Amino acid sequence: MKKIFGWLHLWLGIISGIVVLIVAGTGSLLVFEEELEHTFRSSFFYVEIPANTPRQPLDNLTDYVQRENPKYKIFQIVVEPEANRSIVYLLRKGKVKEIKNQLYVAVDPYTGRIISSLPGNKRFFSVVLQLHRYLCMGETGKVITGVSCSIFTILILTGLILWWPKRNNRKQRFRVKWNASFKRLNWDLHAVFGFYVHIVLFFIAVTGLVWSYKWVNNLLYLAFDGSTKQQKIVAPTSLAVENTGIAYLEKILAKTNERLPYEGKITIRFAETDSLAISAAKENRTRHDNVADFLYFQAGTAELVKERLYDNESRGTIARRWIYPIHTGSFYGVPTKIIALIASLVAFTLPISGFMIWMGRKKKKPAVMVKKKLPVNRTAEPRPAIQ
Structure with missing residues (x-):
């Protein structure tokens, strides 16, 4: 065997x-990834805190970023809880799966200045991730990996x-x-x-x-939920209200911190269409990595439409959230x-x-078999022939 x-x-x-x-x-x-990127590109992620200068409203910063990049559409905004952190925008255009159509923009929240704009295909770890998952070969690479x-x-x-x-x-x-x-x-x-x-x-x-096979993902849900049928996570329906004059993104930040008072990064993500709500995901740093609660708001008014809390998820969904920290080893820091x-x-x-x-x-050379010759005793008497 x-x-x-x-x-x-x-x-x-x-x-x-x-x-x-x-x-x-x-x-x-x-x-x-995070530690290395923050070390070697610290100016992208960190800013100086000026004296007696408040942060500018998130809505003003977002409008400015969009005006400066008219060929792109803002997909998500990452707001860190620390006062010395920049606000990072992810913009996309065309085929969203291609990293060359992504643009990362870091903004100083105090001055409103764009610190740097970095195309996805020039961001080191975006390329590394593409190699890791797809060998930079798209779906063909995903099959190979x-x-x-x-x-x-x-x-x-x-x-x-x-x-x-x-x-x-x-x-x-x-x-x-x-x-x-x-x-x-x-x-x-x-x-x-x-x-x-x-x-x-x-x-x-x-x-x-x-990540490679849907049947493995389904098997996980079958083991913990008793069924391969899993709830599709999509933003709820919510028609956007335009020209309200409300700084609604700033209100989304305030309401998210009020509803979820623990410290953590907030990621605001815009829906593909105006008929879906905006999501605000807040990471809970008091627990293991990849734990987040989701709140959904109406664009234009920041009215809370729905909430999806981690503790209310199914056992299968919670087990699925554990996959990333186990895979990366980040579950205990x-x-x-x-x-x-x-x-x-x-x-x-x-x-x-x-x-x-x-x-x-x-x-290695194959061993050569050598036959060992037995010594002949020439002085011995010859045996008599058998009669």
């Missing part, structure tokens, strides 16, 4: 190796079977022999490191399948992110070390 699993592990690894390399490498970058993710799940299980030690060989399978030959060291790095992160990688791979980062880096090395193991075996 080990020979069968070894053959399976080898050829599935060769088939999916390059894709696993790309997905694991980009995944390791995405673990600390989905198949490779499935194969990687099998590789984790077959790798564990191949790693499983015999009774007299347990110590070798738990530690790396650093002073060994290169071939032995490479095998240890592949097998031992792979073993120590296999549980983390298994959960990362399995949760990744939820920095400590679990570090674990996910280490696991992703090990996964990045596995196709390389595995390929080197395979190449080493290919170059």
